[in-house]
Amino acid sequence: MAMIEISSSPTSTTLVIDGDLDLAERDRFPEIAARVVGLRRQLLVIDMCGVTFMDSTGAAFLITLADSSRSRGGATVLRGADARDLFVLEVCGALDLFRVEDTCSHTKQESGFQRPAGTGSTPSA
Structure with missing residues (x-):
């Protein structure tokens, strides 16, 4: 089960995700989305440094969250998504909904996971 933590400041909401973000978690998504949207902050930061799949x-x-933020005039930052995650969003035609930040100060590097160079490029088969 993924751990999803929501925190907020006066101007932003941060969603920190650890674990798998997949079909097994879908029943939790509407409640989490409602909480994030209800906070009504201009900036949404989605920290994917701990996402394993x-x-x-x-x-x-993620697209639903970014759409909601954009419809209110806000922005969504995707922090620490790896090449595989960015590729999934690109295939969905939604990568332009996000400002991508390639910064992780914890988790993947500490666990020995090395992020591939050129995170924005299409992974080779």
Whole structure:
């Protein structure tokens, strides 16, 4: 089960995700989305540094959050998504909904996971 933590400041909401963001988590997505949207902050930061796997269901969840933020005039930052996650969003045609930050100060590096160079590029088969 993924751990999803929501925190907020006067101007932003941060969603920190650890674990798999996939079909198994989908029943939790509407409640989490409602909480994030209810905070009504201009900036949404989605910290993906701890995400171990994301499928199209997880991507749809992130797209829903970014759409909601954009419809209110806000912005969504995707922090620490790896090449695989960015590829899923790109295939969905939704990568332009996010400002991508390639910064992780914890988790993947500490666990020995090395992020591939050129995170924005399409992974080779």
